Amino acid sequence: MPTLDTDRFAKVLALAGSDHDGEALAALRKARGMLQTAGMTFTDVAQRMGTPAVPDNSASFTDAEFDDLMRQWAEPTAKKKPAPYVDPCGNKWGSKADYESWKASNDARFERDRQKHAAERAAIIARYGCFEAAAARDEREQLLHEAAMPWLEGANVEVDPEFAHQSGRWHKRMGGWEPYGSTKHPVAPCRLAIENAYPMPSTIREARDEHLAWEQRSRELDLIQEAYGAYEVLDLPAHYRWERVRRLYESELPIVTMDDLHIRLQFARDADNTHDVCDAVPSIIDAFERLVMHAPHATSVGAPPSRRPRKTKPKAATAPADPRQRDLFPENGATP
Known part of the structure; x- marks a missing residue:
């Protein structure tokens, strides 16, 4: 188990006296993490050191050291990049997990397709007589x-x-x-x-x-x-x-x-x-x-289709309703 770096622990603990609640709380959590790594608690520190001295919040930290600590707390620990993987067919994958995820999805799709087309596939093979004849x-x-x-x-x-x-x-x-x-x-x-x-x-x-x-x-x-x-x-x-x-x-x-x-x-x-x-x-x-x-029966470009005139029997003239005009329209073949 690693030993406690007392100098670094003292610097971190000194930040707990900050007037900013967020910085003070972060410092306490960081100090607790350092103690847990060393298999200790704050009680152990108190017992070993007796009455602690009043911390100096400004004497032991430079701006660069303070910025470095804050950056370490803000940035999560980078995950280890998985090793690339080559499948049995020689295809390269980002990781074995990527390949296994794809294979599981592909196998599920294949099984759905196989069940969906099983009857049609069997009918085709039966028509040829056997699988070998159908695939040849x-x-x-x-x-x-x-x-x-x-x-x-x-x-x-x-x-x-x-x-x-x-x-x-x-x-x-x-x-x-x-x-x-x-x-x-x-x-x-x-x-x-x-x-x-x-x-x-x-x-x-x-x-x-x-x-x-x-x-x-x-x-x-x-x-x-x-x-x-x-x-x-x-x-x-x-x-x-x-x-x-x-x-x-x-x-x-x-x-x-x-x-x-x-x-x-x-x-x-x-x-x-x-x-x-x-x-x-x-x-x-x-x-x-x-x-x-351009066929013989086609109409001219852009012109409406022509229609043959309808053959209709002319209507007989009828006398107008106005008596003053009746002399102009003889009835029943009479002459005016």
Whole structure:
């Protein structure tokens, strides 16, 4: 147990004679804390020292020493900064407590999602026959994988024997491209290989249909793998093909027919915050002017629609109520 620093204790105790109640009370509390640290009480001090001398409130303190004491009392003791932590996946955290708090929250969210989608997930797996068949590449995914194989890098490796069959199912990069990287496209030969793996859509309706098919397949894999939106479930060739088709559907394919215009307008109506309707607006306006406003049956720009004159049977003239005007309106064919 540390011994009492009597010189420092005397200085602190001297402040108890201050005319300011706050300073005096703080000094007494500080002195009591020093005694407790040394395993003593004020009674012990009184017994050891006998009758204490009258304290000198000004002789033993400089302004700097007084300011230093007041700063120590005002400032709380700084807490020790926790050590950083690296989780089993290699991610860095500010502390192990931060990681454990996040993991508990994430595990709870996962369990809620698992229970919510359990029936739908089971139905998808049953439709394919088994989990392995449902998670494997379908026909289009396989065509795209084979076309892009020379440019695929960083295949996944599953260490769990239960999922060993999925090793090589996904990749980190493809021709210098990553889904959320700064590069918009893989190298040109890779891009062309993906576009030519099977025919690209030639109409907006075809592009819309393939886009919806990829959207459905992505949802299936998300539930099958129990990712629940935590990571991308389509492999890179399929993911890039989906992006290309989506851009064709939303803005890049020209509107040629009224059906094209209808599909593009439906997209603009139903788009959410993940799609940029602004890219679609120029093609919609251009098609509307070309297919609607300039059509043979369309009216002139800015002019109200013309109406055919109505064919009505003329009403027979009737005599006015004023007798002075009746001679001007012969009745029943009589002449005036």
